[in-house]
Amino acid sequence: xxxxxxxxxxxxxxxxxxxxxxxxxxxxxxxxxxxxxxxxxxxxxxxxxxxxxxxxxxxxxxxxxxxxxxxxxxxxxxxxxxxxxxxxxxxxxxxxxxxxxxxxxxxxxxxxxxxxxxxxxxxxxxxxxxxxxxxxxxxxxxxxxxxxxxxxxxxxxx
Amino acid sequence: xxxxxxxxxxxxxxxxxxxxxxxxxxxxxxxxxxxxxxxxxxxxxxxxxxxxxxxxxxxxxxxxxxxxxxxxxxxxxxxx
Numbered sequence: 307x308x309x310x311x312x313x314x315x316x317x318x319x320x321x322x323x324x325x326x327x328x329x330x331x332x333x334x335x336x337x338x339x340x341x342x343x344x345x346x347x348x349x350x351x352x353x354x355x356x357x358x359x360x361x362x363x364x365x366x367x368x369x370x371x372x373x374x375x376x377x378x379x380x381x382x383x384x385x386x387x388x389x390x391x392x393x394x395x396x397x398x399x400x401x402x403x404x405x406x407x408x409x410x411x412x413x414x415x416x417x418x419x420x421x422x423x424x425x426x427x428x429x430x431x432x433x434x435x436x437x438x439x440x441x442x443x444x445x446x447x448x449x450x451x452x453x454x455x456x457x458x459x460x461x462x463x464x
Numbered sequence: 465x466x467x468x469x470x471x472x473x474x475x476x477x478x479x480x481x482x483x484x485x486x487x488x489x490x491x492x493x494x495x496x497x498x499x500x501x502x503x504x505x506x507x508x509x510x511x512x513x514x515x516x517x518x519x520x521x522x523x524x525x526x527x528x529x530x531x532x533x534x535x536x537x538x539x540x541x542x543x544x
Contacts, residue, residue, distance in 0.1 A: 313521075336483040339490035340521040404480040404508075414487055 313342045315460040322351030324364040330464045331411035338418035347451045349425035356422060356440050361409040368392040416442055423450060469527055469539045471503035478507045485511045486518050493524060496542040504538045512536055
């Protein structure tokens, strides 16, 4: 039952790093909870978020991130194991602060009717098949997104 | 005083961060009948503003907000 003046939001999720997967999902679930009609378009590395069994395996890059609270020089960040360390540090910080996991947010998004669209072109380029993507996701391209975004009050690129 | 407000349902969101208190509040309010009251406890300092924005957007009414030491208690009436 969509009210006439229902607000709409369309987000492009283009990043597959753990820290960059949060903003689209936090905003999408919150907007849905505020009775908005929400679509997320997953493209490029953002597709990792909706790949089967990948949502909770996303990682934080310790390289070229000078804003990290414990800044890691790029040469050190490039060492084997540093990515795993940065990732587990962030995950434990999130857990300590009662932040939902990416998998939980994805589930909540789907539960609350957020529409998920996977970019077919980048899937083809990156060798991702439709059966590699979680159930409930639709497939489309730029025109599909633009058609939805044209009717939105809020449109974000992450 | 808000001590007089009687909640039909209680939701504990203590220890949760954004956006979970909002998502859980939405779910809990949806399960109520119109006119019923939900009491929500949070510890997220952002939830004070978040809850009022959420209520404004969804057309529900916050009857009272009580601040304790590091806690917030909201009484939300389902009006939408």
